[in-house]
Amino acid sequence: MDQHWETIDGNEAAARIAYALSEVISIYPITPASQMAEHCDDWAAAGKPNLWGQVPDVVEMQSEGGAAGAMHGALQKGALASTFTASQGLLLMIPNMFKMAGELTPAVIHVAARALATHALSIFGDHSDVMHARATGFAMLSAGSVQEAHDFALVAHAATLRSRVPFLHFFDGFRTSHEINKIAILSKDDLRALVHEEDVLAHRNRQLSPEAPVVRGTAQNPDVYFQAREAANLYHLAVPGIVQTVFDELAARTGRQYHLVDYIGAPDAERVIVVMGSAAGAVEETVNALVAKGEKVGMLVIRLFNPFPSAELIAALPKTVKSIAVLDRTKEPGAVGEPLYLELVTALSEAMDSDDAPFAAIPRIIGGRYGLASKEMTPSMVKPVYDELASAKPKRHFTLGIYDDVTFLSLPIDRGFTYERPAGEVQALFFGLGSDGTVGANKSSVKIIGEGTDLYAQGYFEYDSKKSGSITTSHLRFGPKQIKSTYLVEAADFVACHQFGLIGNKRLLELAKPGATLLLNAPYGPDEVWDQLPASVQRVIVDKGIDLWVIDAFAVATEVGMGNRINTVMQPCFFSLSGVLPADEAIARIKDSVKKTYAKRGDAVVQRNYAAIDASLARMTHVTPGKVKDAEALASLIPATAPEFVRDVTARLIAGDGDLIPVSAMPVDGTFPTATTRFEKRAIAPSIPVWDASICIDCGKCAMVCPHASIRMKVYPDGAAVDGLPSKEFKSRDLPNHLITIQVAPDDCTGCGVCVDVCPAKSKTDIGHKAINMGNYLDHRDVERERWDKFLDVAPLARDAIAVDTVKGAARLEPLFEFSGACAGCGETPYLRLVTQLFGDRMVVANATGCSSIYGANLPTTPWATNAAGEGPAWANSLFEDNAEFGLGMRLALDKQHELAASLVGQLAHEIGESLAMDIVSADQSTESGIEAQRGRVANLRAKLAKLDSEDARSLTSLSGDLVRKGVWIIGGDGWAYDIGFGGLDQVLSSGRNVNILVLDTEVYSNTGGQASKSTPRGAVAKFAAAGKATGKKDLGAIARSYGNVFVAQISMGANDAQTIKALLEADAWPGPSLIIAYSTCIAHGIDMSKSMSHQKDAVKSGYWPLYRYSPVVTDDDGMPFRLDSSKPSIPIKEFVASETRFAILERTNPDKAAELAELMQADADEKWRYYEQLAGIHRNVPHLHARDGEPIEAGESVTGGEA
């Protein structure tokens, strides 16, 4: 059998089959399944045909629910349809899945199985999602490796057509979906052989057609529904047989034989593990190791989970089996056991109860949970399961890979047990930064080895939870045997440290085998590098006999014009040191790979990479270890003053020891303290802003635009001057005799440079020098650290002494959103920071899933912070699709609590004092001073209540906080607001309730990697719109304005910061719903993020993004509800779009379409501007309002008029 081998990941392996065998593919992004959809969209955009020569229609929908609905419709019309999803996305498909299965419609959903959001969201892999699709009637086929994801994708498509039962084909998220492995690729002939033409035609012939009309989806009554539900039984019963037939046909063509249940191990095994998915790899290695030692153990791999192959399972078990452990990668709280366990117990019990009992005595069955959210599953975790099975009284239920000191379910990890690696195999680890190209180079290396040699190769990549300055770890294995190790490298033969700053990373040398090779990128020569290593690193190098090589890769990369991309400098060194290929051949292949990757973007990049490759090896030198220094004292990362939880738990998460944290240390309900990013000093900026007080004009713009709240402004009385903290006179008539200081937090800055870009103050003698300039981090670190500490100690002015409606004023309010892990230069975070400056001490946040929920609350730390009084935003994320409703619920509760509190104040009036009671309920809280005064009253109230002993008093105490005005902020991106959450958003807008909705509009699904949303503008290229988006952007503001009682604003901080502040203040003040659409620059725009704010300016200047505020109640004399806040466009749209890759790319791929869309874009902008100009001229006529003398209307009251 001639095999064609490629080295690809699980997502691509499955997507290739799905694409080839589909006519309609409805898609929606969700990690870790998005890449399957992206591949299909890319292939369709490139005109790649499916098996029948047609280009499938790949259509993005507004949600997974929509994707399943569209798929259902396509199937009913007789098309072959597929989709891809994971996690809660699959849950959204479930209603349609019942329908598809109920109607016996052949279909395949490919799932990169992922944890469900419960106490927390997790993007990582387990079976929680697919286990919730059990009841739908879909057949469920489980692939445990990249090869299986490829093979089973075909089996699923073939079997669904033969059986008419739809299939859910799943494999483990990340572990399989993102693992790169060398696999044998199925040919078109294989596909043609297994997918029978008659089945395709039969499916097509069942289609809805007016020529032979039928009706489906009837409503049935008690008389027949039940019988009709049973009528399909034979089809489901036939599925196992059909799947096995397809497996056998596949084996005949490829030699790869699978069974519904595969047994591996000793034929006379007494202890057997039953497992499904990628963990089978780790279990198989353990079994092989134990069997080699003569132990009677074995394992069963379940391939078809539903319909559950009971008979095959019983038949596959050795007759000698005495005890069985069933491993489930999911958790169902309250259940007797997890699904696979229950199925097995039932199957065995039924078998034993039959006339032909398979075993003399029923084997003991225990069940365990493992691997939730990609928790590692290694042989050292599997081995204790066999030990447990051997014990006299094994735990009936257990967990693996964690330490459960609460319910004591966990089995210990046997760290002494190691699986002996096959001879000739090499394991390699690479530590790098996301920005240096390490992962890209390693992906290329895996492919080079996999496709250029006879060796097998595997690559798996770990990313941390930050979007800027993230550390990546690449795990590579290659060797003469197929690699089934479905876990991270535990003992590396080769370790590369691509950033000198990472050499202290604990895992780096911990995971190095004795005698391993260490390749270090260092800015030091071979003679000086040893002395620059920390003593602890020197010690390990000497003790483990590590072979140290060093190269100054940054110097090489800079010389050839590659900037910080050191990937192609480091790559030849890896090949040379690992000896996997002769140097010449390796270099030729690396160059070939570079050409493949970059040639389509032009020769310049290829040539620079070639130059880097050519310069590489000559610059690598061997280092002989010198004397080991005295051990330096380890500085504690976390100050002793930090809260206990931060010291005990957060600190360990930051240190990378999260796996070691016991169950008892974790919050039971997913509740975490805020204000923790301040303890995570990441020091990731190569250069930081440095203030020159002599030039500063006090404008506050730097602090206003900082996406990370790491450059701040404070104004304080000149008497409070601090020695060593630079300051200058604050120029303000209202605040004479005050000083101003602008200060950077050097270890929290990402070095994005946005502050320098916006700084308008230039030196009179050197216009290149501004009041803020980037300076080398190491040169300024120590002095700025000292200054930052002093700066924090300077008491800020009282909030009510600050004109918060000005840029200068707002910029010096304390940010309660700080140091997030968002991308450097993020366009969203400045808005969030500003909102917390204005309202942070009295806001609750409902945050849609997306970038803002990730940089907002991805462990280990959260940027949502607190002030000195401990007040700050309270934040929660529910889901992606329900965020508006979630926030509305908060408002409903808040209003009810306020109502109850006010009523209790009345009831207790004479105990707490009539005048205090009156003042509290009638307080004017429209200003900062009004709110401050109310806080004073509430404090007074609490003091009085403390002395009362009554139910009412206790109740009022618990509600007293709600007497101070609170704002509900509903925050999310355009994917939420325009697409998946639009229905709810629309409902909330129509509710009339007092909520503030902030849409951080990046015009794409940023968090999942830039897929188009309905906010994506015409002419932009995005994922899922690879051919350029042909339709225009939805005008969300117009929809909201149509209600008449919604405050609507379109803002852009970079274009007009004062308007941004005004809009936020007006939204907060408006007692009904407010919608603020904030233009947010994003790396998915393909711009230089240091110029983030300049791009915003151009967007407004060109009329691409007009600024406006629509106020439902007109309080000024001119009676115009719609205020157009930006000037008439002064540059053409084409000038704006030419500067952004998302638009410019289309000119490079499809110039004709680009030209056509460019014209339409200009027309869109012209049209919108004309329309807005007209709106701005419309007087509002609301007689009943005028009758009330311009008083704001009540929440919920409808107002007509406006633009309608």
Added chain:
Amino acid sequence: MSADLRTRYLGLDLRSPIVASSTPWTGDPAVVKRLEEAGAGAVVLPSLFEEEILNEELELNRSLEQGNEQFGEALSYFPQIEGYKGSGDRYLANLEKTRKAVAIPVIASLNATTQGGWVRYARLMQDSGADALELNLYHVVADPSMSGTDREARDLELIAAVHAAVTVPLAVKLSPYYSALANFAAGAVKAGADGLVLFNRFYQPDLDLESLDVVNKVSLSTPAELRLPMRWIAILRPQLGAGVGLAATSGIHTSVDVAKALLVGADVAMTASAVLQHGVGRIKSLADGLAAWMEEHEYESVDQLRGSASASNVADPSLFERANYMAALRSFSTPADLQR
């Protein structure tokens, strides 16, 4: 009988000596078509810049790779797209389109400062239908370690390299800032130039006084700027002989300017600013005006007119060569309100 406007430039037969010089407009095949209809003898396309090719490739790559492989949920931010058309490819596609749209000669233009891989674009331009190439030598020699001799040697190498890459005629567009232009011009012809275009106008940087930023602004030429090319064409025409094409550019605004350029020896007069200022119709008025002038002055053809007032034919050739600014200054009268 109207005057015969036909001319020959770079070995190409043109119906008129008025050539639409390189402007953003000539990058649009539809406009080129209108220029042809207005009577242009030939058209020079906008320049393909060496730096543009390089920068675009690097910038595109940078922006497509930005943020890649840093975060598990977003391993990239753009779709995988095969076959980007860089500025070079787009130029060639446009050239091909233009070539198909018109019958007049289409001259492609390459702007380069170094001899690089992009020289292959010269060949590709030829393959895409360019009737001739214009090599635009455009540089500011700001490196104090580079001598004029070195710079000129490199330019000549560049001309030779491009010449070697193509078989269609090659014109070289020069700046006036060579210390010994006549010598360099002869060298350029020796290196393979079939003609010279005199002169390139540099876009000089300006300052925006509000932002204090350095800005590049395009300023259109004035008729006075024709004097410099006129002088050099008058000098070079007899030196280089009739076989070498000479084009006058900079300051061709009226038909009289065209006549002057031809008189001193230019084969063609190229106009950019006048067309940008007055529209495509300017070509027709220049041609009509030239014909009228020729008739009025009883010239039968451009052939007859061309070079009749070059340095070899005027009574006092030294007038073209002497730096006669003294006389020029004396003849300049200061406006009365500025006189002290």
